[in-house]
Amino acid sequence: MKRVVLACAASLLALTAQAAEVVISKPWVKGTLASARSSTAYLEFLCDEAGSIVAARSPLASSVSLQDMRFELDGGPLRPTPVKSLPFEKRRKLLLTPVTGHLVLQGLSGPVKAGDRIPLILTLRLADGSEQEVTVEAIGRGVMP
Structure with a gap:
């Protein structure tokens, strides 16, 4: 019995050790018209x-x-461009803003109003190849910034 408990505890510690520590702050979603x-x-x-x-x-x-804001080769303004990933460095803050990388929610079930709570699930691929999901609750803001 002790071996089973120890094996389960060791397995749990191994799973815990694999999860990266993630801190997400200031999550928000732009409000929409009806x-x-x-x-x-x-x-x-x-x-x-x-x-x-x-x-x-x-x-x-x-x-x-996932989208990133990029300049086109024609020298025009920044334009949103779909990307396969948004890279982040170890212990360096990644800012997702209106003029950098960001998330585009399509096919919303309804309008986003100030104060709405919008759940987001992010899938991370870490440098060692493992994947991790992180859930965050973003707050809806008004239509005008």
Whole structure:
């Protein structure tokens, strides 16, 4: 019996050791008009390991895509560009803002109003190849910034 308990405890410690420590602060989603079915989400992200955000989802949206703001080769303004991942460095803050990388929620089940709580699930791929999911609750803001 003691061996089983010790084996379970060791397994639990091994699983705990694999999870990276993630701190997410200031998560918010831009408010929408009643007819809109998409919005953008922003946050500050810090992890004790290097890696990338490789996917995101929300039960309130049919899909969530990752986008980065990039200059086009024609010298034009910054434009949102879909990307496969948003990389982050070990212990360096990644800012998802309106002029950097951000999340685009598409197919919203309803408008986003100030004070709404929007759950987001981020999938991380760490430098060692392991994946981890992190859940955060973003707060809806008004339509105007």
